[in-house]
Amino acid sequence: MEKRQDKKTGPSGNGSAGGMKVVIGSLALKNPVMTASGTFGYGEEYASRVDLNRLGAIVVKGLSLQPRLGNPAPRIMETPAGMLNAIGLQNIGVRNFIAGKLPFLRDFDVAVIANVYGETVEEYLRVSELLTAAPGVHALEINVSCPNVKRGGVAFGTDPDMVAEVTAGVRRVTDLPLIIKLSPNVTDITVMARAAEAAGADGISLINTLIGMSVDVERRVPHLYNITGGLSGPAIKPVALRMVWQTARAVRIPVIGIGGIATAADALEFIIAGAVAVQVGTANFINPQAALEIIAGIEAYLERHGIGRIGELVGSLRTQNL
Amino acid sequence: MNSGNVIYNRRLKAGDYHLALRLPTGFADPLPGQFVMLRTTAPAPLLSRPFSVYRFTRHRGHVVLELLYRVVGGGTKLFSQMPSGTEVKVLGPLGRGFRIGRAVRNHVLIAGGMGIAPISFLAEFLQQTMGREKGMTFCLGAKSSDDFVGLERLEEIGGHFHIATDDGTLGTCGLVTDMLPGLAAGWNPRVTSLYVCGPPGMLRSLAACLPAGIPCQVSMEARMACGLGACLGCAISTVTRRNKIVKKTVCRDGPVFDLREICWEAL
Numbered sequence: 001m002e003k004r005q006d007k008k009t010g011p012s013g014n015g016s017a018g019g020m021k022v023v024i025g026s027l028a029l030k031n032p033v034m035t036a037s038g039t040f041g042y043g044e045e046y047a048s049r050v051d052l053n054r055l056g057a058i059v060v061k062g063l064s065l066q067p068r069l070g071n072p073a074p075r076i077m078e079t080p081a082g083m084l085n086a087i088g089l090q091n092i093g094v095r096n097f098i099a100g101k102l103p104f105l106r107d108f109d110v111a112v113i114a115n116v117y118g119e120t121v122e123e124y125l126r127v128s129e130l131l132t133a134a135p136g137v138h139a140l141e142i143n144v145s146c147p148n149v150k151r152g153g154v155a156f157g158t159d160p161d162m163v164a165e166v167t168a169g170v171r172r173v174t175d176l177p178l179i180i181k182l183s184p185n186v187t188d189i190t191v192m193a194r195a196a197e198a199a200g201a202d203g204i205s206l207i208n209t210l211i212g213m214s215v216d217v218e219r220r221v222p223h224l225y226n227i228t229g230g231l232s233g234p235a236i237k238p239v240a241l242r243m244v245w246q247t248a249r250a251v252r253i254p255v256i257g258i259g260g261i262a263t264a265a266d267a268l269e270f271i272i273a274g275a276v277a278v279q280v281g282t283a284n285f286i287n288p289q290a291a292l293e294i295i296a297g298i299e300a301y302l303e304r305h306g307i308g309r310i311g312e313l314v315g316s317l318r319t320q321n322l
Numbered sequence: 323m324n325s326g327n328v329i330y331n332r333r334l335k336a337g338d339y340h341l342a343l344r345l346p347t348g349f350a351d352p353l354p355g356q357f358v359m360l361r362t363t364a365p366a367p368l369l370s371r372p373f374s375v376y377r378f379t380r381h382r383g384h385v386v387l388e389l390l391y392r393v394v395g396g397g398t399k400l401f402s403q404m405p406s407g408t409e410v411k412v413l414g415p416l417g418r419g420f421r422i423g424r425a426v427r428n429h430v431l432i433a434g435g436m437g438i439a440p441i442s443f444l445a446e447f448l449q450q451t452m453g454r455e456k457g458m459t460f461c462l463g464a465k466s467s468d469d470f471v472g473l474e475r476l477e478e479i480g481g482h483f484h485i486a487t488d489d490g491t492l493g494t495c496g497l498v499t500d501m502l503p504g505l506a507a508g509w510n511p512r513v514t515s516l517y518v519c520g521p522p523g524m525l526r527s528l529a530a531c532l533p534a535g536i537p538c539q540v541s542m543e544a545r546m547a548c549g550l551g552a553c554l555g556c557a558i559s560t561v562t563r564r565n566k567i568v569k570k571t572v573c574r575d576g577p578v579f580d581l582r583e584i585c586w587e588a589l
Contacts, residue, residue: 041552045574049323049550061554069559069569072588076545076555078369078397083547087554090569233368285547286361286369287323288413 019302019309020295022056022277024254025177025202027139029111029277031056032310033267033295036258036281037115037141037181038062038087042101043108049288054295057111059279060097062143064117065127067093071148077214077223082233082260083282084212086148086226089117094127098134106136113139113179116170119152125169132174140176142166145183145208147230157183157208160195171200179203179256182247184236185211189243190250197251204247205256205279207240233282234260241273248274248315262290264297271298274315324349328408329386331401334471337393338436339402340376343410344384352378354444355419355517355541355578358387359549361411362404367397369547370413372573374440374519376472387412390439390471416549417577420444420517420539422451427513430505431481432461432528434498434520438472440541441519445479457481461505463498463524467491499527506533515539518581526586538581544572551575559585 020031034057040046043058052058070090077084092100097114105112114131118124124142131137144166146153156162167180180196182189184207193204209230214223222228240259248255254277257270262283270278283290298310307313326345334340343360352358352375359370377388393399404410420440429448433441445458458481464470465488477483484501485493494501498520516538518528525540532538544556551574560570560583567585570576 038554039548039552041550045548045551061552069567070554070557073556073558074545075557076547076553078367081365081368083369085547085553085555087557090554090557234365282368282547285553287411288548288550289323 019307020299022310024139024179024256024276027111027177027202029056031295031298032271032277033291033298034059034113034256034277034279035284035291036279037143039281039284042097043105043112044101046284046288050292052108052110054292055110056277056295057113057138058105059113059115059141060101061091062089062115062117062146063091063094063097063127063131064089064119065094065123067091067096072225074224075226077229079212079214079231080235082231082235084214084224084229084231085209086224086229088148088226089146089153094130098130102134102136111138112136113141115141115143115181117143117146117149117152119149121166121169123152124166125173128170129173132176137176139179140170140174141179141181141205142170143181143208145181147183147185147209147211147228148226154183154185154208157192158186160191163192163195164199167196167199167201177202179205181208182206183208184239184243190246193247193251197253201253203254203256203276204251205258206247207236207243207259210236210239232260234262236260237266241269244270244275245273245317261294262286264294264301267294267298268301268313271310271313272315272317274317276314324412326387326410326412328404328406328410330406331404333402335468337402338471339391339393340471341389341391341401343387343389343412345387345412347380347383347385349385349387349412350415352415353419354447355440356415356417357549357577358389358412358414358416360389360401362400363409363411364400367400369397370411370549371397371401372546372549374541374577375415375443376439377443377446390436392436413549417573418575420541420578422448423515423537425513426515428457428459428509428515430459430461430509430514430516432498432516432518432520434463434524435469437519437521437541438462438476439519441517442472442475444517445476445481449479459505460484461486461498461501463487463520464492465489497524497527499524499531502528503531503533506536509533509536511535525581529581529584529586532581539578540581540584541577542572542579542584543577546573549573559588561585
C-alpha cells in the first residue's frame with residue numbers, strides 16, 4: 001500500500017495508464033473516475049470489495065458541522081430506471097469524520113474529496129475550515145444542491161448570488177481545490193456555474209438529483225416520508241449530459257459530470273460532451289465494482305481509438321458534418 | 323458480486339416462492355440472520371432486493387443458496403417469473419446475524435409470515451451446533467393456515483410448536499405475540515433467548531408485551547439500495563443506553579438488533 005501524498009497536490013498515483021491523468025485546479029487525479037457523494041459512504045463501507053487505490057477520487061458523504069439524523073423512513077423508492085432518495089443528509093458530522101474516518105482513508109493512495117453542507121453560509125465556512133486543516137483531504141466539494149433538507153442545500157444552489165456568496169466565502173478560508181456541486185433544479189444551470197466560477201471555484205460538478213415524487217395509489221400516500229426526493233440513476237442521464245454540455249461551454253474551469261453513469265460508455269458520453277472527469281453514483285449501489293469497471297472500460301476505449309491522453313477526448317463532440 | 327443461476331423457483335402458495343440458486347464455491351458461508359442482495363442481469367428492476375438466507379448447502383464445485391420470498395411489488399413479481407437457468411447477481415452474505423449465547427438452554431424462535439425464512443435457517447444452525455437435547459420452542463404466526471410456508475422443514479428439525487393464525491384456521495386464533503406472556507411464565511430468563519422475524523406490526527406488539535429480563539433479538543426489514551451501509555436508505559432509529567437516539571443501518575449494523583434497542587416511536 002502506498003503512502004499518502006501531499007494534500008495540496010493529491011496522490012500522484014501511477015494509474016495503469018498515464019494517459020488517464022486529469023487535473024482540476026491543483027488537484028491531480030490518476031484517472032477521471034470518482035465515486036459520488038452519498039453513494040460510497042466514507043470509503044470504508046466498500047473497502048473490502050473495491051480496491052480504493054484504483055479510484056480517481058472518493059467523494060465522501062456530505063458533512064455538516066454537527067451530526068445529522070436525517071429524515072424518517074421510508075427514504076428511498078425505486079422508479080423506472082432510477083431511484084428517489086430523501087436521506088436528509090444523515091452524517092456523522094465533520095469532526096467525527098476527521099477523527100474517525102479520515103485516518104482510514106489516509107492509508108490509501110486515493111484523492112479524498114470532502115463534500116460540505118451547511119444550513120447557513122457560516123456553517124459552510126466552518127466545515128470547510130475544519131476540513132482544510134485536516135491532513136488527508138485533497139479537495140472540497142460544496143453541496144449547494146441537496147433537495148432533501150429544509151434549510152441550506154438547494155436553497156443556496158438556485159440563486160446565483162447565494163452560489164457566489166458561499167463560493168467566495170469558502171474560497172477565503174481554504175487553499176484546497178474548490179469544486180461547487182450544482183443542482184439541476186434551476187431554469188439555467190450555466191448562470192449558477194458562471195457565478196461559482198467568478199467567485200473563485202476551481203471546478204464545477206453536476207448534476208445533483210432532480211426533485212421528484214412517487215405516490216402509492218392504493219393508500220394514496222407518497223412513497224417517501226419527505227414526500228419529494230431526489231431522482232438519480234440511468235433515468236436522469238440525458239438531462240445531466242445536456243447540462244454538462246451546456247456548462248462546459250459556459251465556463252473555463254473544469255466540469256465534472258454526474259448523473260446516471262453506470263458504464264464506460266456513459267462516462268465517455270460526458271467526457272466527449274466536455275466533462276474533464278466524472279462521478280459514479282447510484283451505480284455503486286447496484287454493482288460495487290461499477291467505478292472500477294468504468295475505469296477499465298475507458299482505458300480500453302482510449303487504446304482502441306489510439307488516443308494517448310484522456311484530455312484529447314474532453315469536449316471533442318462533433319456537432320457538424322454528422 | 324457473484325454470478326449464479328436459478329436452479330428452481332417454485333411457487334409454494336398464492337404469492338410465496340422458494341428460490342434455489344447455484345453459486346460459485348467462493349461464496350462465503352452465511353450465518354443465521356444474514357442476507358443477500360439479489361438482482362437479475364436485466365435493466366429492471368434497477369436495484370437489488372434484500373432477502374434473508376433460508377438455507378445454504380455446499381456441494382462439489384458449487385454452493386446452493388435458498389431463499390423464500392413473497393411477491394409484494396414490482397421487483398419480487400419479476401423475480402417470480404424467473405425460469406430455471408436465469409442468470410442472477412448475488413451480493414453477500416451481508417449484515418450481522420443472530421448472536422447465540424453459550425449459556426442459553428431455551429431457544430425460542432418466533433416467526434410471522436415470511437419471517438420463517440431466517441428463523442428456519444437459525445433453527446437448523448442451532449440443531450447442528452447445539453444438538454437436540456437443549457430444545458427449541460417455535461412460535462409461528464400467519465394470517466391463515468394457507469399462508470404458512472416451510473412448516474414441514476421446521477417439524478423435521480423438531481421442537482415445541484405454538485401456532486397462531488389471525489382467522490383461527492390453524493392453531494389458536496389471534497396473534498403469535500398473544501401467546502407469549504403465558505409461555506414466558508415458565509421460562510428462566512437467564513438461559514432463555516428469543517429470536518424474532520416478522521412483519522412490523524408483529525414486532526411492535528412484541529415490543530409492547532415482551533417479558534422483562536428475557537433477551538430478544540429481532541431481524542428487521544427495510545427498503546435498501548446498496549446493502550453495504552452507504553445509501554442510508556434503510557436507517558432506523560435506535561436508543562443507546564444513555565437514552566440518546568442514534569440511526570443505525572439495517573443492512574450493516576443489522577439486520578439483527580436487540581429488540582429493546584429499537585425506537586419504535588421514531589423508526
